Amino acid sequence: MNNERRVNIFERYLTLWVALCMVVGVAIGRMMPGVTNALRSMEFGGGSQINIPIAILLWLMIYPMMLKIDFASVLRVRERPKGIVVTLVINWVVKPFSMAFMGWVFFRHLFLPWIGPELADQYTAGVIILAAAPCTAMVFVWSYLCDGDPAYTLVQVAVNDLIMLVLFAPIVKFLVSGASSLIVPFPVLLWAVGIFVVIPLAFGSATRTWAIRQKGAEWFEKKLLRVFQPVTILALLATLVCIFAFQAENIAARWFHVVLIAIPILIQVYFNSSLAYGLMRLFRVEYAVAAPGALIGASNFFELAVATAIALFGPGSGAALATVVGVLVEVPVMLSVCAFCNRTHHWFDAPKRYGMPRE
Numbered sequence: 001m002n003n004e005r006r007v008n009i010f011e012r013y014l015t016l017w018v019a020l021c022m023v024v025g026v027a028i029g030r031m032m033p034g035v036t037n038a039l040r041s042m043e044f045g046g047g048s049q050i051n052i053p054i055a056i057l058l059w060l061m062i063y064p065m066m067l068k069i070d071f072a073s074v075l076r077v078r079e080r081p082k083g084i085v086v087t088l089v090i091n092w093v094v095k096p097f098s099m100a101f102m103g104w105v106f107f108r109h110l111f112l113p114w115i116g117p118e119l120a121d122q123y124t125a126g127v128i129i130l131a132a133a134p135c136t137a138m139v140f141v142w143s144y145l146c147d148g149d150p151a152y153t154l155v156q157v158a159v160n161d162l163i164m165l166v167l168f169a170p171i172v173k174f175l176v177s178g179a180s181s182l183i184v185p186f187p188v189l190l191w192a193v194g195i196f197v198v199i200p201l202a203f204g205s206a207t208r209t210w211a212i213r214q215k216g217a218e219w220f221e222k223k224l225l226r227v228f229q230p231v232t233i234l235a236l237l238a239t240l241v242c243i244f245a246f247q248a249e250n251i252a253a254r255w256f257h258v259v260l261i262a263i264p265i266l267i268q269v270y271f272n273s274s275l276a277y278g279l280m281r282l283f284r285v286e287y288a289v290a291a292p293g294a295l296i297g298a299s300n301f302f303e304l305a306v307a308t309a310i311a312l313f314g315p316g317s318g319a320a321l322a323t324v325v326g327v328l329v330e331v332p333v334m335l336s337v338c339a340f341c342n343r344t345h346h347w348f349d350a351p352k353r354y355g356m357p358r359e
Contacts, residue, residue: 036246087159088163133308148295
């Protein structure tokens with residue numbers, strides 16, 4: 001593995017840019033409510049709750065990673081099943097149930113005097129929705145930053161998406177049943193998966209095939225991929241501006257609650273990433289699989305979580321606020337997890353690359 005991969009200014013100071021984007025987003029939401037409301041109202045179809053500007057930005061986050069996938073090599077990841085098994089156990093056995101437990105402990109008991117029973121139920125529902133939606137879009141960013149295997153990352157995400165179609169609603173319904181009469185609308189989930197996974201995957205595959213046939217593999221790797229190199233990070237930053245602009249009033253009005261909500265989410269992210277990374281090392285999984293696998297096991301499909309919470313409880317609800325706090329906590333924390341993985345790559349055996357080699 002090339003551990004001296006060059007990083008641009010956006011990657012080198014990404015934590016700073018993330019913090020600035022959060023501040024800018026809240027400022028725009030507070031100072032320009034008309035513009036913010038107009039952008040927030042742009043959706044794919046009536047009632048889909050899938051925001052068009054954010055969807056486009058997420059496409060730009062995923063598309064450059066999809067360009068790197070050699071689909072012939074994807075089939076070979078079946079030779080390394082342990083990474084997928086660990087990721088699935090963390091995502092569907094440990095993560096939602098541990099988050100439900102932490103939500104119950106913190107919101108229904110420890111923080112109850114400060115937030116009251118109604119918001120306790122809402123916040124519990126929000127963090128459960130967040131934990132039950134495994135990361136789809138941003139995991140490609142994390143995989144890139146920790147030098148993960150893009151082909152294997154794609155398979156991990158694809159398998160999680162297929163399982164999410166079946167298990168997301170029942171798990172959320174089961175875990176939140178004590179807090180509300182939640183009914184998760186399957187159209188919201190189907191819209192999200194189709195828009196945020198299927199579309200950029202199809203475009204990335206078509207572009208790759210066309211470019212290699214017309215210009216050759218060398219031009220594709222050395223010219224086209226480098227053009228798109230900064231796009232993923234810029235799209236991530238713009239996405240954060242939009243999300244925090246949309247939730248600016250909620251964040252400003254309940255800033256103390258934001259701090260309280262962040263505590264169990266913070267614990268959950270570090271707990272799941274550490275557990276996944278430790279299991280990967282225990283079962284001797286290669287670093288290029290272990291690092292993104294740990295990140296998938298800890299991060300969340302925040303766009304799906306936010307959309308679902310808004311569709312069920314409304315944009316001003318406590319559940320919606322909890323999912324947005326998940327974004328606030330997750331991005332800086334996941335950057336620290338990426339940094340930890342990069343510093344500990346020597347814990348693992350040399351990776352076996354089945355996808356395209358990194359630049």
